[in-house]
Amino acid sequence: MTREILLFLCLTFSAATCLPSTENKNAQADGPFAFSFKKPGEKAVIPFQRAGDHLVAPVRINNQEAGWFLLDTGAYCNLIDTAVAKRFNLPELGQWSIAGIGGANKAMVCKVDSLSLGEVELQNHSLSEYDISPLSKSLGVDLAGILGAFFWCQLPFTLDYHTSTITFYSRESFQPPTGARAEELKLGGGRPAVKCRLNGKHEAWFLLDSGASGHVSIEPLFVKQHPDLFEGKSQSTGLVGGIVGIEKHSFTKLASFEIFGVARPDVEVSVRQEDEGPALWETPPDLSNWMVGLVGEGILGDHRLTFDYMNLKMWIEKPPEQKAKESSNHQH
Numbered sequence: 001m002t003r004e005i006l007l008f009l010c011l012t013f014s015a016a017t018c019l020p021s022t023e024n025k026n027a028q029a030d031g032p033f034a035f036s037f038k039k040p041g042e043k044a045v046i047p048f049q050r051a052g053d054h055l056v057a058p059v060r061i062n063n064q065e066a067g068w069f070l071l072d073t074g075a076y077c078n079l080i081d082t083a084v085a086k087r088f089n090l091p092e093l094g095q096w097s098i099a100g101i102g103g104a105n106k107a108m109v110c111k112v113d114s115l116s117l118g119e120v121e122l123q124n125h126s127l128s129e130y131d132i133s134p135l136s137k138s139l140g141v142d143l144a145g146i147l148g149a150f151f152w153c154q155l156p157f158t159l160d161y162h163t164s165t166i167t168f169y170s171r172e173s174f175q176p177p178t179g180a181r182a183e184e185l186k187l188g189g190g191r192p193a194v195k196c197r198l199n200g201k202h203e204a205w206f207l208l209d210s211g212a213s214g215h216v217s218i219e220p221l222f223v224k225q226h227p228d229l230f231e232g233k234s235q236s237t238g239l240v241g242g243i244v245g246i247e248k249h250s251f252t253k254l255a256s257f258e259i260f261g262v263a264r265p266d267v268e269v270s271v272r273q274e275d276e277g278p279a280l281w282e283t284p285p286d287l288s289n290w291m292v293g294l295v296g297e298g299i300l301g302d303h304r305l306t307f308d309y310m311n312l313k314m315w316i317e318k319p320p321e322q323k324a325k326e327s328s329n330h331q332h
Contacts, residue, residue, distance in 0.1 A: 034123045035154035042173040046118030046166045051139040053213035053297045060116040067144030074209030075148030076189045079128040084144045149190030156308040161301045180315035188291045197258035204292040212296030215268040222292040248273045260316045
């Protein structure tokens with residue numbers, strides 16, 4: 001059975017992982033970058049919009065409107081579309097490699113004086129420069145770039161799918177949300193991961209990827225090491241795309257996937273076929289303390305998520321109507 005997926009439409013767009021290239025060791029911004037509120041205050045609330053299953057918000061470059069940026073906790077670096085970089089005449093500093101779903105490619109590195117999302121601003125920063133027009137076409141929105149871990153790691157923030165807002169907090173005033181479930185975070189390349197349980201017995205770390213539209217994706221090495229994962233489950237094949245290209249995946253379901261203390265039955269899963277290029281990240285033989293996959297919007301979108309990368313903590317809340325819906329389902 002073959003599962004047909006329309007390229008760059010019903011796809012999982014995921015991590016843009018920037019790997020410094022040895023070809024040009026000067027491919028970085030001059031001096032340290034700074035992150036701050038543009039106005040005095042203890043927090044900044046920034047609305048975002050939906051582009052299908054993805055989150056976008058307007059960004060300013062060097063105090064000028066740049067356009068819509070994808071909000072992607074699964075991306076390592078911040079990225080700007082080539083055409084937008086040319087429009088702003090941004091200075092180029094060199095070249096490095098960019099990798100993700102679909103393979104790897106070279107990307108130029110350019111520098112901005114400031115990059116602003118609402119009332120928060122990153123100054124003196126380098127961006128990867130890459131043509132993301134295929135992603136724009138698939139989402140139906142003219143994307144100017146992607147905000148990755150260099151943006152999210154600076155201050156505590158709340159990603160609220162219910163109110164469609166991101167709230168950044170000053171580190172001095174930040175308090176964890178009252179009554180929320182706390183989880184330990186692990187950072188892989190600056191990207192957040194939590195421990196999950198598969199089929200009630202296999203524990204592993206999974207990347208929390210707001211830039212992925214699906215439910216769960218698992219690396220093939222982990223599947224090979226646990227051949228019982230999909231026993232009795234049918235499988236299909238299809239295509240998954242990212243900013244670099246497309247690759248073939250197998251699609252099936254897990255009997256149970258536990259995240260944030262809640263076990264979900266029959267969760268949709270994709271597994272990259274091994275002959276479809278390199279893994280999204282370097283995977284060691286011992287996977288007990290490493291990321292083995294990612295969790296996308298299909299699961300994250302049910303929550304209000306607060307992150308503190310510096311202290312390796314996160315807190316999970318469910319909106320009132322989601323709690324009421326689950327309570328009603330349990331009663332029936």
